[in-house]
Amino acid sequence: MVKHRIRWLQAALNRIFNRPLGFVRQKLANNEAVLSLSILGIISGALAAMVILFFRWVINVSQASILPGGTIENFEQLEPLWRFGLPAIGGLVLGLMMLAVHRKSRGLGLAHVIHVTNNLHGDLPARNAILQFVAGTVAIVTGQAGGREGPAVHLGAAVTSWAARTMNLPRNSSRILISCGTAAAIAASFNTPIAGVIFAMEVVMVEYTIVGFTPVILAAITATLLSLDSFGGDSMLLTTAVQMTSAQEVIFVAAIGVACGTIAAGFVAIQNVCLRLSHINPVWRLSLAGIITGSVAVFVPEVLGLGYDTLQQLLEHNIVGVALLAIVLGKLFVTAVSCGLGIPLGFIGPALIIGAGVGSLMGAVGIELRPEQASDITLYVLLGMGALMGAILNAPLAALLAIVELTNNAHVILPGMLAIICANLTHNGVFRQSSAQLATLHSQGFKIQNDPLSRALQRASVSSLMDRNFRRVSHTMSVEQVQTLLENRPRWLVVAPPDSAKFLVDSTDLVLHMEEHNARAARRAEKNEAEEQPPVIQLLDIGGKQRQLTDIQPQATLREALELMNRDDADALYVSGPPLALYVPPSGIITRDDIENYYRNPQRN
Numbered sequence: 001m002v003k004h005r006i007r008w009l010q011a012a013l014n015r016i017f018n019r020p021l022g023f024v025r026q027k028l029a030n031n032e033a034v035l036s037l038s039i040l041g042i043i044s045g046a047l048a049a050m051v052i053l054f055f056r057w058v059i060n061v062s063q064a065s066i067l068p069g070g071t072i073e074n075f076e077q078l079e080p081l082w083r084f085g086l087p088a089i090g091g092l093v094l095g096l097m098m099l100a101v102h103r104k105s106r107g108l109g110l111a112h113v114i115h116v117t118n119n120l121h122g123d124l125p126a127r128n129a130i131l132q133f134v135a136g137t138v139a140i141v142t143g144q145a146g147g148r149e150g151p152a153v154h155l156g157a158a159v160t161s162w163a164a165r166t167m168n169l170p171r172n173s174s175r176i177l178i179s180c181g182t183a184a185a186i187a188a189s190f191n192t193p194i195a196g197v198i199f200a201m202e203v204v205m206v207e208y209t210i211v212g213f214t215p216v217i218l219a220a221i222t223a224t225l226l227s228l229d230s231f232g233g234d235s236m237l238l239t240t241a242v243q244m245t246s247a248q249e250v251i252f253v254a255a256i257g258v259a260c261g262t263i264a265a266g267f268v269a270i271q272n273v274c275l276r277l278s279h280i281n282p283v284w285r286l287s288l289a290g291i292i293t294g295s296v297a298v299f300v301p302e303v304l305g306l307g308y309d310t311l312q313q314l315l316e317h318n319i320v321g322v323a324l325l326a327i328v329l330g331k332l333f334v335t336a337v338s339c340g341l342g343i344p345l346g347f348i349g350p351a352l353i354i355g356a357g358v359g360s361l362m363g364a365v366g367i368e369l370r371p372e373q374a375s376d377i378t379l380y381v382l383l384g385m386g387a388l389m390g391a392i393l394n395a396p397l398a399a400l401l402a403i404v405e406l407t408n409n410a411h412v413i414l415p416g417m418l419a420i421i422c423a424n425l426t427h428n429g430v431f432r433q434s435s436a437q438l439a440t441l442h443s444q445g446f447k448i449q450n451d452p453l454s455r456a457l458q459r460a461s462v463s464s465l466m467d468r469n470f471r472r473v474s475h476t477m478s479v480e481q482v483q484t485l486l487e488n489r490p491r492w493l494v495v496a497p498p499d500s501a502k503f504l505v506d507s508t509d510l511v512l513h514m515e516e517h518n519a520r521a522a523r524r525a526e527k528n529e530a531e532e533q534p535p536v537i538q539l540l541d542i543g544g545k546q547r548q549l550t551d552i553q554p555q556a557t558l559r560e561a562l563e564l565m566n567r568d569d570a571d572a573l574y575v576s577g578p579p580l581a582l583y584v585p586p587s588g589i590i591t592r593d594d595i596e597n598y599y600r601n602p603q604r605n
Contacts, residue, residue, distance in 0.1 A: 028173040028461070034214055037173060041180045041215025045222030047163060048156035048184035052223070053230050055133060055155060056189070059148070062141040075143050075297070075304035083143075083301050084294035090142025091290020094343065095283035097135055101127070106282070108132045108344040109150040111440035113157045113182065114204055118448045121458075121557055122161055122174040129158030135344040143304035145293050145334040146345020149189055153346070156185030157204070170461035172557050176212050179205050183216045184223035191227055192405035193220035199398040203437070206450050209459070242379040243411030249373060250418060256362045256380060257387045257419035260355055261426025263328075264391035267336045267347075267354075268433045274340025275443035282342065289341040293334045300330040307331065307353045314356040315381055315407075320364065328357035339436065347436055351389040352406075359384020379415065382407060386416045387423035394428065394435035396420045456599055457559035462552060465598055466575045466588030467491055477537045482514060492589045494549065494574060495539045502549040504572045504589060509544030513537070547591075549574040554588075558595050565592055 028036060064070045068077040075083065098106055105127045107115070116124050136151030160181030164174040179200040186196035197220050201208050244253070277285055296303050302310045310327065313319050319327065335350040363380030382403050390399030400416050403409075427433050434442065441448065470492035471485060485493075486507065493505040517535070540546055552561055552573045561573055576587040 028170050033173075034211060037176060037211065037215040038218055040169075040173070040177060041218040042222050044160040044163065044177050044180035044215070045184040045187075045219030046226065047159045048181040048219070049188045049223035049226040051155050051159050052152050052185050052188040053226065055137070055152065056148070058137055059140050062137065066141070073305050073307070073309045076301040078301065078304075080298045083297040083304065084291075087143045087293040087297065087304065088287070088290045090138055090144055091287045091293070091343070092283065093138055093142070094135055094144075094290070095281075095286035097131070097138070098282035098286065098342070101131055105131055108135065108154060109440075110153050110203070110346055111437045111444075113154055113178070114206075114437055114448065115441055115444075115446050116161075117157070117175055117178050117204055118206060118450065119446060121171045121560055122178050123165065123171070124154075124158040124161035124178070126158065126162060129155060129162075132158070132344060139343055139345050140306065142290070143293070143297070144290065144343045144345060145303055145331065145338045145350060146306075146343055147347060147349025147351075148306055148345070149186060149348045150346025151344060152185040152189045153182050153204070156181035156188075160184075168555060170463065170555050170557070171560070172459050172461050174555075175205065175458060176215055179212060179216050180219035183220040187220040188223040188227040190402070190406060191224060192402055193217075193224040195398055195402040195405050196220045196223070198401055199395060202395045202398050203393060206448060207455055241409055241411065242376040242382070244379060244415045245375045246373050249375060249415070252362075252366050252370075253383060253415045253418050254422045256359055256383050257422025258426050259362055260358055260384055260387035260419070261391045261423035261430070263332065263354065263358055264351075264388055264423065264427045265431035265433045267332055267351075267392060268427075268436055268439050269431075270333065270336035271340040271436060272439055272443070274337050275440065277341060278443060285341050286343065289338045289343050292337050296330045296334050300326045302327045303330045303334045306349050308349065311353050311356055314353070314360055315378060317360070317377060319357075320360070324357055324360055328354055328361065331357070339440075347392060348389060348402075351392045352385045352402075355384040355386070355388030356381045357384070358388065379412065382409070382412050383415055383419040386412070387419040390420040391423040391427035392436050394424065394438070396424050453599060454559055457562060457595065458557050460558050460598065461554065462556050462558060462561050462573070462575050462590050463554040463588070465558065465594045466554070466590045467594070468588045470494055470587075470589050472496065473539065475539050477539065479514075479517070479535060479537065482510065482537050486511060486514065493539065494589070495546075497540070502574055503540060504547040504549050504574075505539055505542070506544055509542055510537075510539070512544070513542040547572040549589075551576060552590075558598060561590055562592075562595055565595075 060072050063072040067074040078086065105125065107128055108131065112128065113124065116122060132151050132154045136148070139146065140148055157178045158181070160177040161174060164177050182204045183196035183200040186199050187193040197213070197216050200216055201212065205212065293303065331350055332354050335347060338345070339347055359380040359382065360377060362384065363377040366380065367374040367377060386399045386403040389402060390396040393399065399420055400413065403412055403416060438448070469490055471488070471490040472494045473485065475495050475497040477485070490507050493507055493510065495503045495505055548570060550564060550568050550570050550573055552564055552575055554575050564573060565571065572589060572591040575590055
């Protein structure tokens with residue numbers, strides 16, 4: 001019933017928008033329709049923001065109904081028994097949910113979005129998104145250790161992917177719309193539009209493109225405006241304006257970066273150990289994650305939930321000493337274990353909290369050692385936040401802009417750059433750890449295809465290069481039919497014998513064959529020989545090269561076309577939609593030579 005209704009909705013939308021979208025689809029095929037992409041970026045930002053705002057509302061209402069005092073994130077006031085029981089029960093419920101769905105539907109979160117966007121051409125399944133919404137809500141409400149940005153990115157990307165499929169847009173533009181949804185999700189979650197844009201390009205797309213920036217920026221702006229209207233315009237974290245007071249602090253700032261890089265490497269190392277258990281039944285695996293979280297929460301309740309209230313306390317220096325160290329170690333351990341065992345949450349929020357704790361600890365040491373040269377401890381807290389986030393995500397620029405926008409403080413840019421780069425060098429160069437999201441993908445046997453050829457071929461659709469100058473013909477034709485056909489000068493002939501695959505014939509080969517036929521006829525006329533029976537031309541026997549054709553849809557990217565050719569050992573493809581397509585797609589021919597010429601000279605196409 002649900003599939004029928006979705007199909008009916010797609011059909012209705014296509015009937016309404018098919019004509020105006022036809023021109024847009026053709027423009028988008030070349031990935032150069034900036035105006036069209038910009039309009040779609042605004043639409044994508046609005047769609048993603050509405051989903052994320054609804055997601056946040058459901059979480060807030062649910063937490064207010066079960067937590068003490070009706071206050072969201074108030075896990076600290078729970079009795080010790082409930083601090084253990086709530087995440088333990090939540091882990092069991094999540095495990096049963098995962099067990100009830102097909103294995104293919106269990107792909108969730110940021111790693112899933114990156115994999116589908118870069119390896120599967122951006123077709124995010126709706127079933128996974130629905131599971132992400134429900135499972136993410138259950139995980140956050142029951143206090144699992146993680147951040148809401150993981151579910152938010154998945155939901156924002158999935159709704160824009162669904163919109164692209166509904167409008168039958170080329171898949172090269174679908175990747176940009178997924179980036180729009182990602183940026184909108186981050187912007188709507190944290191009120192950080194610039195960081196959302198850079199995060200989408202740096203982490204999800206894994207590349208920067210001039211064409212991609214404009215729609216992604218518009219999507220982030222749209223989502224931020226909707227978020228401001230719903231949750232207000234204050235910075236998510238309230239701090240005093242702080243800055244580095246002396247250039248002599250650069251060594252200490254670098255030391256904070258090194259410390260955060262080391263902590264980030266430990267986080268990913270713990271996650272990798274837990275990822276090895278991904279083959280275990282999800283009920284046991286996720287229940288174990290909930291039990292571990294609950295056990296730690298009995299002694300350190302701050303590890304529960306998103307922890308933004310704890311982060312604000314760290315910025316106000318209300319947590320110090322042993323309590324601060326316990327929060328850092330506890331949050332580090334339970335979040336790494338939870339992410340590794342498959343709790344469907346993100347790790348940006350926990351990275352900010354852990355980094356803030358590390359910065360606060362390092363700052364306290366620095367102030368104790370050199371009080372005359374030290375800056376306000378808030379600066380070190382902010383540097384720790386950015387450094388740990390940048391190292392875990394391997395996204396230094398996104399992390400830098402995140403702390404600037406979260407605190408509305410531009411004075412952290414210079415020391416933040418140094419701390420974040422030192423953290424990344426320590427994490428990647430010294431300890432040779434990958435980002436947390438890539439570690440998840442590697443454990444699943446996936447590798448991001450980001451070589452120059454793959455990137456270039458993902459930016460254009462087959463419909464942008466296909467040759468429409470072809471004719472579908474029978475495998476047998478009379479001389480008169482062939483002569484009439486050649487008068488129209490088709491470039492290609494698609495020959496479809498009965499009960500056989502389609503073949504592609506170069507019309508030049510048919511011209512040469514007819515010239516030989518006419519020469520033989522002229523020689524017979526000179527010798528007054530009797531005319532033969534009217535000949536029948538067998539198009540597959542005329543000589544030259546006949547290419548077997550495989551079908552491909554016009555929305556496919558050039559990379560999909562090349563992969564299909566390599567898989568089927570083919571040199572040409574027939575571009576056409578399925579028989580029951582909701583709109584009539586253009587048809588054409590694309591050859592391996594077309595793709596190679598595009599890669600060598602993309603500006604000429």
